[in-house]
Amino acid sequence: MSDSRIDALQLEHIEHLQAAYADILNQHGYDAILIGSGAAPMRYADDQAHHHHGYGHFLHWTGLAGTEHSWLLVDKDGGARLFLHTPVDFWHATASIPDAPWTQRIDVTGQPGPEAPDIDYPERLAVIGDPAQVSDVKGDLNPATLLSALDNLRVAKTPYEVACIDHANAIAAKGHEAAREAFLAGASEFEINLAYQRATGQREALAPYHSIIGLNDHAGILHYQYYDTRSPARPRSLLIDAGVRYRGYCSDITRTTAAPGENRFQALIGGLESLQKRLCEAVAPGVDYMELHRRCHQGIAALLKASELVHTLDDNAIVERGITRAFFPHGLGHFLGIQVHDVAGKPRPSPEDHPALRLTHCLKPGMVVTIEPGLYFIPSLLEPVLDGPDGQYLNRTLIDELKGCGGIRIEDNVLVTEAGARNLTRTHLPV
Known part of the structure; x- marks a missing residue:
């Protein structure tokens, strides 16, 4: 299958996620969900990190395996915004804003720091991801029933x-x-x-x-x-x-x-x-x-x-x-x-x-x-x-x-x- 055909299917996939997340968020009483990408943990007593694959629910939307310190915000209407970690760093290669068809469905913004984006969040906010990354964010952290619903959404593949x-x-x-x-x-x-x-x-x-x-x-x-x-x-x-x-x-x-x-x-x-x-x-x-x-x-x-x-x-x-x-x-x-x-x-x-x-x-x-x-x-x-x-x-x-x-x-x-x-x-x- 050609890349262009896969790109077209990806747009349909994101539309599916937008509708499904809107239903799930409304069913569970949330106005939005913030999904952390996760990041590679540092090895004990060392300055080297383990390899990072990515948090599953973040990848379900973006496919950006290996992406760290980034955040995806999805609101109860299915609108999605990606805050991509784009630091100024001369030690490592850093991510750049992607120019791909899927960005027609997800608004992408670069931000230099690893923290959650500094924006106005709704009062009823769910926050999911690795507790090492998301625990300082104000919101309902990793609610079990919501996570179960999102896991079940991944059972049948698009x-x-x-x-x-x-x-x-x-x-x-x-x-x-x-x-x-x-x-x-x-x-x-x-x-x-x-x-x-x-x-x-x-x-x-x-x-x-x-x-x-x-x-x-x-x-x-x-x-x-x-x-x-x-x-x-x-x-x-x-x-x-x-x-x-x-x-x-x-x-x-x-x-x-x-x-x-x-x-x-x-x-x-x-x-x-x-x-x-x-x-x-x-x-x-x-x-x-x-x-x-x-x-x-x-x-x-x-x-x-x-x-x-x-x-x-x-x-x-x-x-x-x-x-x-x-x-x-x-x-x-x-x-x-x-x-x-x-x-x-x-x-x-x-x-x-x-x-x-x-x-x-x-x-x-x-x-x-x-x-x-x-x-x-x-x-x-x-x-x-x-x-x-x-x-x-x-x-x-x-x-x-x-x-x-x-x-x-x-x-x-x-x-x-x-x-x-x-x-x-x-x-x-x-x-």
């Missing part, structure tokens, strides 16, 4: 938001392809990360989250956070979970690759990918995401049995005994949008038997979700099962053979449509 997430998928797909090629050429985790950044043209600090790039047993550490600079003597597997941010919106994609000759592990990847595709195809309006998660466990059980990792038990027993949770300990997925784990995902508590599930909605058109089943060989989870009464049903020899590959996760970003679903990832990264 066509502009979908276009941004789709574009973020297109860019990330190039990075995943480059990462796979680097792995097959013998690169280290650090070198694979560089290949991903080079292909996406995105600095690591600007990514929506720290890329997970694990070789061999590191692939079994769900949020593995390091990059080895040396390749393992025998590369066996790569798991890469990495995304891109575009106009404030995120992609979140995971792929797993087996090294040549790892036939048993490759067969497991093929089986999990078949399951993942079926789950993506099952996304549709009215589907209970918790039931989709349970369906995933049934699929994991079937795969464990077909691969001879578990024997004797039927699929239902494998699930009921908690064996699938030892191989697949996380939830099936989550909302995706301005935040990687986007807001308002749990109107109901996670089920007791699956406490890590981040999404408990019945699906509706406009939602964007991730579908990310996994199958891992994590010693701290498998050893209690192997040493317990259910150990008799597990193939310890095969587990020992495969645990050096770490694990598998395959993740796509899926839009719920009126008729079913649209996979925003496989359009750009079919494998």
